[in-house]
Amino acid sequence: MIITHINGGLGNQMFQYAAGRALALRHGADLVLDTRDFDGTTQFGLGLDHFAIAARQGVAAELPPDRKQAPLRYLIWRGLRLKPQWVRENGLGYNAGFADLGDGVYLKGYWQSERYFQDVEATIRRDFTIGTPPDPVNRAILAELAASPAVSLHIRRGDYVIDPRTNATHGTCTMDYYARAVALIAERMTEKPVVYAFSDDPAWVRENLVLPHEMRVMDHNDSDHNYEDLRLMSACRHHIIANSSFSWWGAWLNPSADKIVVSPDRWFANPKMVNEDIWPESWIRLA
Structure with missing residues (x-):
């Protein structure tokens, strides 16, 4: 299972999904979205539900501890390097080691480059077909x-x-x-x-x-x-x-x-x- 952290505006959400989806496809794994940043009042709303995405929103039991809601458990998860493996984007450009990541990771970053998903471009385009009919x-x-x-x-x-x-x-x-x-x-x-x-x-x-x-x-x-x-x-x-x-x-x-x-x-x-x-x-x- 690949878990990707979703936050920010719609464009950011799409990059985060696309990188996670590409990695999940490489491993034949499920993609789970951590959308907890959108709980309560936020500047931006979750917008991925209008697309034909192949992922589901994670439930509490399968997501790692939340830093704000469970700070002690969060520190234990990070400090002991428990599963899922925490993978944070290193810098703003393409992270060359991304393609070699294994299954069972938690992705935290913006991943703003098509290089993360260029090899599965056709799939990403299908996933971003808007399912909501136009008015x-x-x-x-x-x-x-x-x-x-x-x-x-x-x-x-x-x-x-x-x-x-x-x-x-x-x-x-x-x-x-x-x-x-x-x-x-x-x-x-x-x-x-x-x-x-x-x-x-x-x-x-x-x-x-x-x-x-x-x-x-x-x-x-x-x-x-x-x-x-x-x-x-x-x-x-x-x-x-x-x-x-x-x-x-x-x-x-x-x-x-x-x-x-x-x-x-x-x-x-x-x-x-x-x-x-x-x-x-x-x-x-x-x-």
């Missing part, structure tokens, strides 16, 4: 996207802006980055792009993002329906992502070999934080 509004937009030269553009604000600590860690992408990314993709397209802008602050985007192309701001899905935005993003032809795991997945889930994905060259504002493995080889990094 009429999103169904209509999906039909619209299929018939247009759509480019998704994601602007992450929220805690990236209002929380000083998060802002110092991640920062935000500049309007200049978005303008140059749109220009780069437009140069490579045979049709004029239609930009579909996604954000956790669509009103700000509408007031501040000015582009020389048709732009439609997607503002109808709230945070409880962020998986709908992810589905719409992945249905676009090309993608301009933020330094956000959410739009990373929106671009990655587009299966087209002809897609163009533009990403900021720096994922973190903090110069001490570096993950050179977060970008798939074909993606364009724009400084």
